[in-house]
Amino acid sequence: xxxxxxxxxxxxxxxxxxxxxxxxxxxxxxxxxxxxxxxxxxxxxxxxxxxxxxxxxxxxxxxxxxxxxxxxxxxxxxxxxxxxxxxxxxxxxxxxxxxxxxxxxxxxxxxxxxxxxxxxxxxxxxxxxxxxxxxxxxxxxxxxxxxxxxxxxxxxxxxxxxxxxxxxxxxxxxxxxxxxxxxxxxxxxxxxxxxxxxxxxxxxxxxxxxxxxxxxxxxxxxxxxxxxxxxxxxxxxxxxxxxxxxxxxxxxxxxxxxxxxxx
Amino acid sequence: xxxxxxxxxxxxxxxxxxxxxxxxxxxxxxxxxxxxxxxxxxxxxxxxxxxxxxxxxxxxxxxxxxxxxxxxxxxxxxxxxxxxxxxxxxxxxxxxxxxxxxxxxxxxxxxxxxxxxxxxxxxxxxxxxxxxxxxxxxxxxxxxxxxxxxxxxxxxxxxxxxxxxxxxxxxxxxxxxxxxxxxxxxxxxxxxxxxxxxxxxxxxxxxxxxxxxxxxxxxxxxxxxxxxxxxxxxxxxxxxxxxxxxxxxxxxxxxxxxxxxxxxxxxxxxxxxxxxxxxxxxxxxxx
Amino acid sequence: xxxxxxxxxxxxxxxxxxxxxxxxxxxxxxxxxxxxxxxxxxxxxxxxxxxxxxxxxxxxxxxxxxxxxxxxxxxxxxxxxxxxxxxxxxxxxxxxxxxxxxxxxxxxxxxxxxxxxxxxxxxxxxxxxxxxxxxxxxxxxxxxxxxxxxxxxxxxxxxxxxxxxxxxxxxxxxxxxxxxxxxxxxxxxxxxxxxxxxxxxxxxxxxxxxxxxxxxxxxxxxxxxxxxxxxxxxxxxxxxxxxxxxx
Numbered sequence: 137x138x139x140x141x142x143x144x145x146x147x148x149x150x151x152x153x154x155x156x157x158x159x160x161x162x163x164x165x166x167x168x169x170x171x172x173x174x175x176x177x178x179x180x181x182x183x184x185x186x187x188x189x190x191x192x193x194x195x196x197x198x199x200x201x202x203x204x205x206x207x208x209x210x211x212x213x214x215x216x217x218x219x220x221x222x223x224x225x226x227x228x229x230x231x232x233x234x235x236x237x238x239x240x241x242x243x244x245x246x247x248x249x250x251x252x253x254x255x256x257x258x259x260x261x262x263x264x265x266x267x268x269x270x271x272x273x274x275x276x277x278x279x280x281x282x283x284x285x286x287x288x289x290x291x292x293x294x295x296x297x298x299x300x301x302x303x304x305x306x307x308x309x310x311x312x313x314x315x316x317x318x319x320x321x322x323x324x325x326x327x328x329x330x331x332x333x334x335x336x337x338x339x340x341x342x343x344x345x346x347x348x349x350x351x352x353x354x355x356x357x358x359x360x361x362x363x364x365x366x367x368x369x370x371x372x373x374x375x376x377x378x379x380x381x382x383x384x385x386x387x388x389x390x391x392x393x394x395x396x397x398x399x
Numbered sequence: 400x401x402x403x404x405x406x407x408x409x410x411x412x413x414x415x416x417x418x419x420x421x422x423x424x425x426x427x428x429x430x431x432x433x434x435x436x437x438x439x440x441x442x443x444x445x446x447x448x449x450x451x452x453x454x455x456x457x458x459x460x461x462x463x464x465x466x467x468x469x470x471x472x473x474x475x476x477x478x479x480x481x482x483x484x485x486x487x488x489x490x491x492x493x494x495x496x497x498x499x500x501x502x503x504x505x506x507x508x509x510x511x512x513x514x515x516x517x518x519x520x521x522x523x524x525x526x527x528x529x530x531x532x533x534x535x536x537x538x539x540x541x542x543x544x545x546x547x548x549x550x551x552x553x554x555x556x557x558x559x560x561x562x563x564x565x566x567x568x569x570x571x572x573x574x575x576x577x578x579x580x581x582x583x584x585x586x587x588x589x590x591x592x593x594x595x596x597x598x599x600x601x602x603x604x605x606x607x608x609x610x611x612x613x614x615x616x617x618x619x620x621x622x623x624x625x626x627x628x629x630x631x632x633x634x635x636x637x638x639x640x641x642x643x644x645x646x647x648x649x650x651x652x653x654x655x656x657x658x659x660x661x662x663x664x665x666x667x668x669x670x671x672x673x674x675x676x677x678x679x680x681x682x683x684x685x686x
Numbered sequence: 687x688x689x690x691x692x693x694x695x696x697x698x699x700x701x702x703x704x705x706x707x708x709x710x711x712x713x714x715x716x717x718x719x720x721x722x723x724x725x726x727x728x729x730x731x732x733x734x735x736x737x738x739x740x741x742x743x744x745x746x747x748x749x750x751x752x753x754x755x756x757x758x759x760x761x762x763x764x765x766x767x768x769x770x771x772x773x774x775x776x777x778x779x780x781x782x783x784x785x786x787x788x789x790x791x792x793x794x795x796x797x798x799x800x801x802x803x804x805x806x807x808x809x810x811x812x813x814x815x816x817x818x819x820x821x822x823x824x825x826x827x828x829x830x831x832x833x834x835x836x837x838x839x840x841x842x843x844x845x846x847x848x849x850x851x852x853x854x855x856x857x858x859x860x861x862x863x864x865x866x867x868x869x870x871x872x873x874x875x876x877x878x879x880x881x882x883x884x885x886x887x888x889x890x891x892x893x894x895x896x897x898x899x900x901x902x903x904x905x906x907x908x909x910x911x912x913x914x915x916x917x918x919x920x921x922x923x924x925x926x927x928x929x930x931x932x933x
Contacts, residue, residue, distance in 0.1 A: 196579045214582040226576035230598045230675045239594075240584035271675040291584060440778030461798060519696045526697070529918030530911040531872040534888075536880065537895045538907055542717050617787035621877045624792060636881070639793035647793045651786070658785040 140208065141169035142327055143193065143295065148202035150188055162188045164352035165202070172294075173325045177342035177361075179332060179387060181394035185353030186331045187299050193329060194220050194297050206295070216244060219293030223300040225280040227272040233259065233283050234268040240291035258286040261320065278309035282316070289320070295327045302337070314340060318365070335384050339376060340365060347386050350394035359383050463645040471649040480634070485657065487630040491547060492619040495554035499611050503559045504604060507566025508592075524563055532557045533621060540626070550622040557618045558611040565607025569600035602676050609665050616658055631657075719901040728905030736890065737909065744875055744886040744910075747803050751810025752871045756864055759815035763822025763863075764856065780819060788813030788870070792878050806878050806886075813874045814867035821863015825856030861925040868921055872914040 150163040162185040170176050178186040191197045193204055195214040204211050206218070214220075227236050234255050241251040259268055262282040272280055281301060288296065301317075302310040314337060321328060332338050338345045343362040346355050361379055370376055445465055451457070452464035459467070475481035510517045536553045543549040573596050581595045623632025631654055638646035701721055707713060708720035731737035766773040766780075791812060795805035837851045879888020887910045894903040 191579075194579070194583065196582070214579065216583065216585050218583070220579065220583050222576045222580070224574075224576065226574065226580045228577065228580075228595065228598070230601070230673075239581075243585040243590070273675060287580075288583075437778060437781065441782065444779065444782065518692075522694045522697050526915050529869050529915050531869075531876045531914045532911070533873055533880070534876045534891065534907050534910045534914075537891050537903060541895070541900065541903075613785060613787065617789050620787055621789045621792075621881075624789075624877075624881050635790070635793045639796055642797065644794075644797050647797055651790050651794060654790040655782075655786040658787055662785045 142172040143170040144205040146203045161352040164354050175328045175343045177330045177338035177345045179338045180348030181391040183351050184348045216291050218295045219288035220297040221288050221301045223303045225284045229272050232269050237287045237290050258290045262286045277305045298330045339379050350390045468648045471645045484631045484634045491550045492615040495551045496615040498555050499559040503562025504566050507563045511570040554615050554618045558614040561610040562607045569603035573599040723901040724904040727902040740890045747806040748871045748875045751807040754811045755814035759818030760822045763819040764826045767823050767826030796882050810871045810874050814871050817863045817866040821860045825859030826852050
């Protein structure tokens with residue numbers, strides 16, 4: 137008995153057209169299916185097109201070849217059903233933490249009382265109580281990313297798109313945020329597509345890891361990483377380490393190819 | 400907040416993160432010290448001027464004493480001349496500045512959003528920028544006569560350029576991810592422009608305006624010098640024709656004070672409007 | 687080449703519009719003489735030497751004033767960045783004079799040095815020094831600490847370091863300051879000559895205007911405006927070349 141996948145990516149190509157110079161094929165016949173409430177990681181070397189794929193799903197770039205279907209419908213641009221979180225936070229610097237979170241709720245026409253309540257709830261959820269009236273320039277990297285997360289979660293998208301969200305944070309904050317994200321996701325499950333180049337992060341967070349090849353990006357292999365990760369020293373767990381190794385060997389090939397192309 | 404502070408905060412358990420207190424205190428002390436230093440140097444300069452004038456190295460004509468100049472300013476203030484001239488010059492400069500501010504932003508916005516408008520204005524702005532546009536003053540007089548209209552027009556011709564350039568650069572420089580985030584949350588095109596693009600572009604647009612304001616004052620003064628009549632520039636030219644060097648120096652002082660006041664006022668407005676902006680920290684010269 | 691043409695096409699169209707509007711006398715003939723008449727007057731003035739002699743005067747004044755401003759302003763800026771006492775002494779003076787509209791000094795320079803070359807050169811020198819000083823100062827200040835330290839560790843004397851490390855890394859900001867000074871020199875030149883001069887571009891414009899020779903007046907206005915633009919573009923080339931050579 138097959139349940140229709142929530143997200144269907146069907147043989148998508150993407151041509152990158154720079155203002156000067158030749159066109160480059162960024163994605164080559166990429167196909168992927170993601171089930172409802174699944175956590176999928178897109179893993180690959182730099183330049184493999186994983187972010188591009190994310191932007192296509194988000195509707196920020198037009199799908200020219202192939203199709204992307206959400207619940208059976210072709211996408212027609214960005215929308216609040218697919219919330220995005222960027223690596224560099226993309227917070228509105230002229231708005232406070234609360235202001236940022238309220239923005240999406242205002243666009244959706246949610247009534248004032250409900251808006252205030254929801255924003256307070258999410259500020260609590262990400263642990264930023266006391267900082268509602270701070271501006272992004274007054275926050276640390278980790279706090280900014282928590283704000284960005286709260287902002288996107290607040291308008292309750294059924295799909296969460298995350299573009300290397302912890303890439304700009306230092307190692308300690310990153311590992312804290314990874315646990316946070318998992319905790320939040322376990323409480324309010326959504327479909328998540330998470331772009332990263334960090335294998336351990338992918339194995340820790342995701343149910344499945346889709347490994348992409350170097351440019352032009354293709355899905356090379358998909359590894360199942362759904363198992364119980366609720367132990368304190370999971371990163372040292374034997375099974376975990378084996379999975380990481382397995383995936384790393386695949387990625388390594390592609391990473392070397394990517395380096396070669398750059399040089 | 401600098402990197403050190405940020406890391407310090409991250410290693411602390413949640414719930415006891417300090418507000419930016421230490422940072423605010425140091426900033427206050429800095430401002431205080433610099434403020435005192437500035438007042439001190441103004442006083443030192445004033446004393447040096449007076450001493451030099453009295454020393455006899457220069458004639459009273461070449462370098463009138465500061466005391467004589469201040470006395471002159473006082474006389475003009477009492478007689479009302481100072482206020483009339485100042486008000487006129489300010490009126491011309493500020494009206495022109497308002498036109499530059501609004502017109503410049505409108506043209507800059509139109510250039511960013513419409514290919515044709517951009518194509519049309521781009522060479523005009525690009526070539527016009529480094530031109531000494533004051534050279535067009537005689538042409539403006541030819542067209543519009545010798546009254547305030549021409550003065551205001553030449554000021555606009557000169558000072559609108561920095562605003563247009565700043566607006567175009569600012570809008571083009573808005574982070575793609577900000578726009579995408581807003582669209583993600585359902586913002587329409589209109590909402591995007593007013594709620595995201597303009598606020599994001601504001602710091603740089605303001606910088607353009609901060610360049611345009613003193614420029615408006617300068618051009619107003621020059622136009623007045625050329626066209627005579629009332630106004631600080633006109634009064635200075637008259638004084639120079641009558642070889643009244645005390646009044647000429649008085650004029651310089653008055654214009655300097657007004658220029659300083661305008662720049663300060665703009666800086667204050669900027670600070671209030673852009674309270675959220677991460678200002679580039681220490682610049683030795685704050686214009 | 688084709689891209690340049692498309693880019694500057696609006697100006698060509700404006701020129702054509704000018705000619706058409708003027709010929710059709712949509713605007714009074716005195717206020718807007720046809721572009722062709724303006725061009726012929728210009729050529730005439732070149733032929734009879736009026737444009738060239740006045741132009742030479744103007745460029746001489748601006749050139750000398752600017753050269754002095756660059757030399758002294760640049761040295762001052764670097765000195766301020768390199769030796770603390772110089773900075774403490776001069777910084778407040780620079781700060782005070784920064785917001786002063788330099789054109790306000792026109793009557794003073796006239797009182798001191800009269801209507802001739804001297805007053806213009808002094809005005810341009812005083813006015814253009816500031817941007818150069820600030821550019822040199824900021825540039826020298828920003829010279830990477832790492833470079834200075836490595837030079838020092840290799841035994842370079844302070845003066846040597848100044849020449850080998852600080853000056854080259856100060857170049858971009860200094861060159862930018864000079865660019866501002868260049869534009870400012872044209873502005874101060876034209877302003878002062880329009881108001882108080884007996885020769886030069888500005889004077890010529892005024893005289894032709896008073897005389898009613900409007901097409902000639904337009905010609906000189908366009909010449910000056912174009913020279914200002916050309917000077918900036920040529921300077922940019924030179925600056926780019928200088929930076930490339932340094933690297």
